[in-house]
Amino acid sequence: MPPADGTDPVEPALHEADMGLGALAARLVPLGEGRFKLDGAAGWMQGRTMYGGAAASIAYAAAVKAFPGLPPLRAAQVGFVAPVGEHLEAEAVMLRQGRSVAQVETSLYCDGALVQRTLWLFGAGRGSNGSVAARIEPELVQPEDSPSLGSTDMAPAFTARMDMRRADPAGGSPHGTIRRWVRLKDRADLDPVAELVGIGDALPPGSARAMERLGPISSITWALTILGEVPATREGWWLLETSSNHMGNGFSSETLRLWNSEGVEVMHGLQSVAVFG
Structure with missing residues (x-):
């Protein structure tokens, strides 16, 4: 029910400890030139460092926000340099963009220190010279x-x-x-x-x-x-x-x-x- 004064209802702010990975990515604030700031990822900490998958997901989000229209992700090399805190800055740099392949480097910083660096490989599909199917797990219990x-x-x-x-x-x-x-x-x-x-x-x-x-x-x-x-x-x-x-x-x-x-x-x-x- 809307408020009695006729104003639109105000949605309660999502507490940072309750944020999913999508909400964290949306929280990235652009600073210009491929740089972003993120304040608050308390729900994804494990001790003094952030869960590695969450930190990598934030870095991936920074890459695709900095360079819209990238082809599908094919591979990544993630380096966990130091503990990743709740408050960080992300930077995405295009190392090379060819006709079908783009290589993007992301860096995460906490208090000015490098804490994670990742090389992302994006590649558009093209005609294949042969194929090998992905493996099927035979002993699958749902x-x-x-x-x-x-x-x-x-x-x-x-x-x-x-x-x-x-x-x-x-x-x-x-x-x-x-x-x-x-x-x-x-x-x-x-x-x-x-x-x-x-x-x-x-x-x-x-x-x-x-x-x-x-x-x-x-x-x-x-x-x-x-x-x-x-x-x-x-x-x-x-x-x-x-x-x-x-x-x-x-x-x-x-x-x-x-x-x-x-x-x-x-x-x-x-x-x-x-x-x-």
């Missing part, structure tokens, strides 16, 4: 048939913004591997690629299952490739897997894979992780 994960005191705060369900294949996951169905609770105003970037780093590394004692872990780099152009899935559910290729000397090499609800792999990645404790 999310509605998978047990939900309850929140725990040890889970990072940002995981409350996601629905997660166990998705270990029949017989269990191999040593050093974690697999989950993941869905963002708030998917408003996100394009499909922004959604993938936003959840692609949501799981702990598979090496967490091989740790002999509890201790902190931290992503250092994340290289990802999008398989196809317009990834789609049912009701927002994506199947994620992290698997350690080698763990030792305080580091782990991880393969990250992401499938849609039909079991088609839509993103493939490689990550370097520091293992402490």
Whole structure:
């Protein structure tokens, strides 16, 4: 019901702790020359740093806002240089734009210090000289048939913004591997690629299952490739897997894979992780 004075009702301001990734991207304030400012991302913090997928999603949003009309994203190389805080500045620079491929570099800064740098590769589709289909996951248990994960005191705060369900294949996951169905609770105003970037780093590394004692872990780099152009899935559910290729000397090499609800792999990645404790 409208107010008695006849004025339009005022929508309550969305608290920064309740903002989805789409709302965060919309909050980027242009400063000119490919630079943006973002104040307030409290709901996506994990300790003293922002969840890596959220920081990468903000960087992606800065790239597409700075250079409208980019072709589809094909790949990215994300460098987590230092902890990303709630308040930051983003800068997007066009390194090269050819007839079909554009390479954009984004940098995130907190208090004037570089905290994340990413190279984004965008490429228009063209006639293909042959084809290889994306892999199909044969042992697919749908999310509605998978047990939900309850929140725990040890889970990072940002995981409350996601629905997660166990998705270990029949017989269990191999040593050093974690697999989950993941869905963002708030998917408003996100394009499909922004959604993938936003959840692609949501799981702990598979090496967490091989740790002999509890201790902190931290992503250092994340290289990802999008398989196809317009990834789609049912009701927002994506199947994620992290698997350690080698763990030792305080580091782990991880393969990250992401499938849609039909079991088609839509993103493939490689990550370097520091293992402490």
